[in-house]
Amino acid sequence: MDRREFLESIAGLSALLPGLSLQQAFAEDVHARAQAATTLRTLDAAQNAAVSCIAEILLPQTETVGASQVGVNRFIDLLLTESMLERDRDRFLAGLAAIDARSRSLCGAPVASARERDQQALIRSLDEALPARAPTRAEQAALDRQPMTAESGYQLLKRLVVFAYFTSEPVARDLINAPIIPGRYDGCVSA
C-alpha cells in the first residue's frame, strides 16, 4: 500500500492531503537544488579521485548501481562544504591524505593511480584494521584528539560512503524501497 492508497483508505482524511503535498513540494525543491550543484567546492581533483576510487571499490557497480553512479563523491563534497564542522572536515581531509601517503609508500602512487591489485590490497589491509565495535562517547572523544592515520581516515571515509550511497534516492527508493507508510506492524514474520 503506498502513501496515497493508505490515505484514501482512511475516511475523512482528504483534508489532510495538502500537508503531504507540501512535504512533496519540499522534497522536489531539494532535488532541484542538489541537481544544480555539480561543481565540487571542497575536494580538489586529487582528493576527489581518492574518494571516488575508494567509494567504488567499497560499493562497485554490479547489476545494481555503484557509488560513482549515485554521486557519492558529490554528496560528500556537499557535506564537507556546507554541513560538517570545520574540525571534522579537516580531520576527514587529513585522513584522506594519510591514505594517499600510505598508498604512495606501499603502491608507489596515490590510491586513485595505483594498480587495481594494489588498490585492493591496500583497502583490504585498512578494512581489516576496523575496530570490532563502535566506540563509546568517551572513547570517541579520546580518538578525536589523536592525529589522523590511514586507518582512522579509512574508517571515517567508509562510514560516509556507506551513508551517502544508501541514502541516495536511486538506492533508497528503487533498491531498498521500504514502504513509507506500511499501514501495519508485524513483529515476527517468516521471510
Next chain:
Amino acid sequence: MSAPEPTSGKYDAIVVGSGISGGWAAKELTEKGLRTLLLEAGPPVVPERDYVEHLQDYSLPYRGYGNRRKLQAEQPIQSQTGGCDEWVSKWFVNDRENPYHNDADKPFLWIRGRHVGGRSLMWGRQVYRWSDLDFEANAREGIGVDWPIRYADIAPWYSHVEKFIGVSGQAEGLAQLPDGEFLPPMQLNCAELHVRDSMRERWGRERVLTIGRAAILTQPHLGREACHYCGPCWHGCITRSYFNSIGSTLPAAAATGRLTLRPNSVVAEVLYDPHTNRASGVRAVDADTLETLEFSARVVFLCASALESARILLNSRSARFPNGLGNSSGELGRNIMDHPFGAGAEATIPGMEDHHTFGNRPNGIYVARFRNVTDKQAKFVRGYGFQGGGSRAHWERGARDKGFGAGFKNSLLRDLGPWQMWLGGWAECLPRADNYCTLHPTLKDKWGVPALHIQCTFGPNERELLKDMQVTAAEILEAAGARDIRTFNEELEPGLCIHEMGTARMGRDPKTSVLNAWNQAHDVPNVFVTDGACMTSSGNQNPSITYMALTARACDYAAEQLKHGEI
C-alpha cells in the same frame, strides 16, 4: 482574516505553556466552563505545513546528517539530543536567544521547545503509572519530603487521562507498575519475544518484559486515526495517531468556545496583589513586537515546564515575596531531578534470521523495575526500568562492519544482518537541595527575562544505579543466549533525559514545600503549578502521564474552589 491578538484582558483562568500539561489544563478548565487564556511563548505550529514525518532521507539537503555548522552556531545544547535532527531542529529553541548558565564543571543540558504544543510534539510517548512504591518512598527512607498524595488519589485521574489520550499496552498485573486503560498492545518482535521468554524461565515474575506502554493509537480513538507505522512520530503525525497537544487537548479546549490561545507570548512574571494575597494575572512580552502585555484572571496555572515555571515564579518578586512568588519555604528552584540513563547492555541474539519485521514500530520494550521491589539492595535505594528493543541493522551495519566490494554491497542490499537487542536503564534520581536553579544576576534572554543559573549533578545513589543496570542488563541478555554482549555507560549529563522536575515540589508542610496536595501554592491559593516542577520525587518511570493526571486533578479542584468562592 484572523482577529488581532489580545494585548490585555480579563479571563477566568490563565494557563502558561501549551505543552503536555498546559494543553491538559486548557482542556479541563474550558470544559468546566472557565474562559481561559492560554499563553505560549513560541509560534503556532500548522500540521499541514510543518509536519515532516513522511519526508525521506533523500528529500533533505543533508539526508539526515544535518547542518552541523548551523546547529553548532545556534543550537549547541539542543543538538545534543537525538530528536533535534535535520527534520525538526526547528522545534528546539535557539540556544543563543535562550541562554542559561551553569558552572563549567557541572554541565546541565536544558532541552526546550517553544511553540504551540511545546515538547508534546517531540516527546517519547512512553506512559507508565506510578505506584505506592514510588509515592511512599521518600517517607519510608527519610529522603526529601513526603508526597502529600498516594496512588489512590491519582489512580482515577490516570484513567481519565488514558481514556482520552489513548495508550496502547499490555496489562501485566505488576504492583509496582499498575495497569491502565489500555488499547491493544503493539507486537513484540522476534528478538524481544525470545528475550521475554528467557526472562520468564529464569526470573519468573521478578523481571518482566512487556511492550512499551505508549500514547500511540493501535485503533481509531475519539476521532483520531490508528498508527500507520511510518516510524518517526517526533516529526509530527498528520493522522494524529500519537498524543500531542495540537492534535488532542487543544482542539478539545477550542471546541468549548472558551479558549483564547495567544502564541508568541513570553510570560515574565505572575502579578501579585498583596491586598487579596492572590495572583492578579501575568505580565508577558510579545515575542515579535517586544510589547509588554498584561492579563488578569481569577486563577493562574503554570505549565511552562519545571525550570521555566520556576524561573517565572523566581522572577515574580514583591515586598511579600522578595525571593519569588510562593517561596516562603525557600524550596522554589531546589530539588532538581532528571533520570540518569544511557547505561545498559547490547548484544547479538543468534538465530531467527529467516524472520523479520514489517513496518516501523514507534515503540520499544519495557522491563518493569525489579530492584528494591521485594529485595533490598545494599548499595543503593530505589531502582530503574529498562527500555530498549530488538532490531536488525539493515544497511547501516555497513558503516562499521568489515568488508567491501560487490559481495559486501549485495549483502547490505539483501540481508538484514543478525538480530540485535539493547537494554538501557532509566533510573530514579533522588531530590537534593544542592541541585537548584536561581535567577542569574545579569544574564537575560532575548526578551529581557532573567536567565537561570542551574546547578545539578548526579550523586552516589544515581551512580550506583547506573553501574547496576549494566550488570543486570548483561545478565538478561546472557540468560537469552546472546553473544557479543557489551555493557555501556555513556555518562550522560543531567538534563539530557528531558525529564527535569522538582523545582516547586508538592508536600504537606508549607515550610518545606511550595505546593500542597492539589498542586496549589501554599502561599498564594490561586496559583497552581502542574508541570514537572511539582514532583516530590522522580520515580524511574517516564513522568509525563503523571503530570497530565495531576493537572486534570488540580483543574477539577481549582474549578470547584472557584465555584465556591474559596479562591
